[in-house]
Amino acid sequence: MATNTGSFQGLAFMTTIRLPAKPESLEKLIEAISGFAETAGYPRGKIGEIELVMEEVLVNISNYAYPECSGEVEIRFHLKNETTLILEILDHGIPFDPFSLSEPSISADLSDRKVGGLGVFFIRKVADSIRYRRDGEFNVLTLTFSK
Amino acid sequence: MEFKTQQIEDVTLIHVKGRIDHRTAKDFENALKPHLDECIAGDFKKILMDMGEVDFMTSAGLRVLMIAAKTCKTCDKEKGEIAVAALQPLIKEIFKISRFDLILKVFTTVQSGLENMSSTSAGAKK
Numbered sequence: 001m002a003t004n005t006g007s008f009q010g011l012a013f014m015t016t017i018r019l020p021a022k023p024e025s026l027e028k029l030i031e032a033i034s035g036f037a038e039t040a041g042y043p044r045g046k047i048g049e050i051e052l053v054m055e056e057v058l059v060n061i062s063n064y065a066y067p068e069c070s071g072e073v074e075i076r077f078h079l080k081n082e083t084t085l086i087l088e089i090l091d092h093g094i095p096f097d098p099f100s101l102s103e104p105s106i107s108a109d110l111s112d113r114k115v116g117g118l119g120v121f122f123i124r125k126v127a128d129s130i131r132y133r134r135d136g137e138f139n140v141l142t143l144t145f146s147k
Numbered sequence: 148m149e150f151k152t153q154q155i156e157d158v159t160l161i162h163v164k165g166r167i168d169h170r171t172a173k174d175f176e177n178a179l180k181p182h183l184d185e186c187i188a189g190d191f192k193k194i195l196m197d198m199g200e201v202d203f204m205t206s207a208g209l210r211v212l213m214i215a216a217k218t219c220k221t222c223d224k225e226k227g228e229i230a231v232a233a234l235q236p237l238i239k240e241i242f243k244i245s246r247f248d249l250i251l252k253v254f255t256t257v258q259s260g261l262e263n264m265s266s267t268s269a270g271a272k273k
Contacts, residue, residue: 023170026169048202049237051203052203055168055205056206106245106249107246107249108249110216110220110249110250111220115210115217116206118209118210119206122244122245
């Protein structure tokens with residue numbers, strides 16, 4: 001369910017979406033954020049990057065924050081200075097700091113490369129900035145994407 | 148997702164169409180499986196994937212490609228080959244970030260892939 005407290009001119013106002021933290025929610029989430037980015041004038045290529053990161057974030061929360069139970073994820077987003085999309089993703093699952101993971105060894109030979117571990121790596125590399133904090137019961141991940 | 152397979156000389160060319168994400172990665176894996184099974188069985192396999200109509204891929208898709216590459220390499224270190232061609236900009240970018248060019252051969256076009264992988268197949272493609 002999305003609530004927008006602003007109009008088109010008010011992309012700077014916060015939009016909030018709350019969904020079950022499971023991969024099935026991805027379509028709705030991506031539709032909402034891509035639509036927002038498109039309205040804000042983001043080029044198609046950049047919207048693809050945002051979609052990529054959002055999928056990796058949601059799959060991650062579903063797998064690691066709520067490994068044995070279901071939970072919700074809340075996404076808040078707005079446009080800052082007409083040029084920067086700011087996304088805040090909150091869940092109340094197990095504390096999970098994506099910065100705590102070591103980067104996969106991407107320069108290793110095929111035989112030494114591990115399968116997996118690229119999801120968090122993409123989040124860190126593709127978003128313009130990323131910040132994690134634990135706020136009480138919540139994991140809060142803040143991502144930014146410039147046009 | 149859609150998959151269409153052509154055998155061009157000794158190269159199996161798989162045309163892939165659609166988004167490869169968390170929801171569709173299993174379909175992608177299932178489409179590659181019969182070819183990889185032949186590889187495991189000891190057959191000589193050269194697999195080229197035409198990615199020209201794949202405009203979105205996440206780590207779930209790369210995971211499938213990594214497993215496929217590892218399977219190919221295990222079956223024949225010298226001659227088993229798996230490659231991709233005609234990457235769209237976003238896929239090209241994630242290949243670059245994750246250095247997947249070290250995992251798979253990447254060709255700019257399907258034609259150049261065919262030319263490289265089989266000396267006789269390029270002329271056979273319509």
